[in-house]
Amino acid sequence: MFKKVIVKADERGLLFKKGSYVKHLQPGVYRLAPFSDDEIVLLNVTKPFAIQGKDLNLFLQDERLLEELTVINIQDHEYVLHYEDGKFVSLMTAGKYAFWNVLKKHDFTRVDIRQPAVGADIDRAIFAKVAGYLYVSEVASHETGMLFYNNVMQRELAPGKYYFWKGPVVASIKTVDLRQQQLDMTGQEMMTEDKVTLRLNFVCQYKIINPLRALEIKAFEDQVYILLQLILREYVGTLKLDDLLRMKQEIAAFVLSRLNEKSEDYGVKFFSAGVKDIILPGDIKEILNTVLLAEKKAQANLITRREETASTRSLLNTAKLMDENQTLFRLKELEFLEKICEKIGTISLTGRDNLLEQLNSLLGGAR
Incomplete structure (x- = not known):
C-alpha cells in the first residue's frame, strides 16, 4: 500500500529522503512507497517559512523554492518592520527569515539602530506593538x-x-x-564690618538663556546659590551695622549688578533681587530698641520746649501791646473778669453806687 499525502492549495510540501531535503512540492496528491524513508513535510503558506531543526540556508539552494519565498537578512545593527499586505505584523531582530509570497505581499522597513531616533516615516500607530x-x-x-x-x-x-x-x-x-525662576536665600548668617553677626533673607529672579552652558555646570542651582552668597558677604562685610540698615535698599541694586557681571558664565540672566528681612541677634535688637526709644523721647522733649518757648514769646508780645494801649489793657481786664464771674454763683453789692461803678471799684482795688 502506498502512503497518500495531500498538499492543499494553501500549503506547500517539502520532500525529504533519509532526512535530506530533495525538493518542494506544489498542491496535489502524492504517494510514497511503503517502507521507504521518504517524508513530506507540509507547510502553510500563510505562515513564515521554518523547519524545526533545519537551517534555512539548506533550502535556499532550491531555485524553484526561492521563487515562492521572500527572504530577508537582518544585520546586528538593524531592526526590520514586517508588513503583510500593507499591515504591520512584527518587528524582527538580527537573523535570516523567509516568508511565502504566494498569497500575501511582504514589505519590510529597515531601521539602523546605531541612529536611535525613530524617524518621522515610521507610523506612530505601531508603537504600542x-x-x-x-x-x-x-x-x-x-x-x-x-x-x-x-x-x-x-x-x-x-x-x-x-x-x-x-x-x-x-x-x-x-x-x-526656560521659565523665570526664583532663588531664595533664607537665614544666611553674615558679619558686618563692626563684627555684628546677623541673618539675611534674600531673593532673586533669573532665567536660563543658554541651556547648554547651564548643563555644563555641575549642580547648577547650588553654584548660583554660592555666587549669590559670596556677593552678599562681600557687600555686608564692608559696612557697619548702622550703615547697612540705612542702605538696605541699595543692597538689591549692588547684588543685581554683580550677578549680571557673571551671568554669561552661568548662561542666565538675572532680572531682579531684593532683601526680604534682616534679622538681628536678640541683644543687638534690645540695644537698638533702647536707642530708638531714647531718640523718640528726645524728639518729644524738643517739641515740648519749642511749644513752651512759643507760648512765652506770645505772652511777652501781648504784654507789650497792653502796656502801650490802655484800651486793650482794659478789654483784657474785662475778659478776665468775665472768666471769674463764670465761676462765681452770686455777687453781693452794697452802697449807693450803681452796678458798673461798684464793679469798676472792684477792678480798681485789684490793681
Whole structure:
C-alpha cells in the first residue's frame, strides 16, 4: 500500500529522503512507497517559512523554492518592520527569515539602530506593538531639551515627544526649564564690618538663556546659590551695622549688578533681587530698641520746649501791646473778669453806687 499525502492549495510540501531535503512540492496528491524513508513535510503558506531543526540556508539552494519565498537578512545593527499586505505584523531582530509570497505581499522597513531616533516615516500607530524595542522621552512646553548619544551632545530639541530605538547607542534627553525662576536665600548668617553677626533673607529672579552652558555646570542651582552668597558677604562685610540698615535698599541694586557681571558664565540672566528681612541677634535688637526709644523721647522733649518757648514769646508780645494801649489793657481786664464771674454763683453789692461803678471799684482795688 502506498502512503497518500495531500498538499492543499494553501500549503506547500517539502520532500525529504533519509532526512535530506530533495525538493518542494506544489498542491496535489502524492504517494510514497511503503517502507521507504521518504517524508513530506507540509507547510502553510500563510505562515513564515521554518523547519524545526533545519537551517534555512539548506533550502535556499532550491531555485524553484526561492521563487515562492521572500527572504530577508537582518544585520546586528538593524531592526526590520514586517508588513503583510500593507499591515504591520512584527518587528524582527538580527537573523535570516523567509516568508511565502504566494498569497500575501511582504514589505519590510529597515531601521539602523546605531541612529536611535525613530524617524518621522515610521507610523506612530505601531508603537504600542513594539513597546519593548523603544522608549520615549518628553520635552515640556516650557523646556528645551539637549539630545545625547552615549553622553555625546547631538542637538537641541524643541518641546514635544521623542521616541528612540533600544540598541547599542543609548539616547538621553536632558531638559532645561526656560521659565523665570526664583532663588531664595533664607537665614544666611553674615558679619558686618563692626563684627555684628546677623541673618539675611534674600531673593532673586533669573532665567536660563543658554541651556547648554547651564548643563555644563555641575549642580547648577547650588553654584548660583554660592555666587549669590559670596556677593552678599562681600557687600555686608564692608559696612557697619548702622550703615547697612540705612542702605538696605541699595543692597538689591549692588547684588543685581554683580550677578549680571557673571551671568554669561552661568548662561542666565538675572532680572531682579531684593532683601526680604534682616534679622538681628536678640541683644543687638534690645540695644537698638533702647536707642530708638531714647531718640523718640528726645524728639518729644524738643517739641515740648519749642511749644513752651512759643507760648512765652506770645505772652511777652501781648504784654507789650497792653502796656502801650490802655484800651486793650482794659478789654483784657474785662475778659478776665468775665472768666471769674463764670465761676462765681452770686455777687453781693452794697452802697449807693450803681452796678458798673461798684464793679469798676472792684477792678480798681485789684490793681
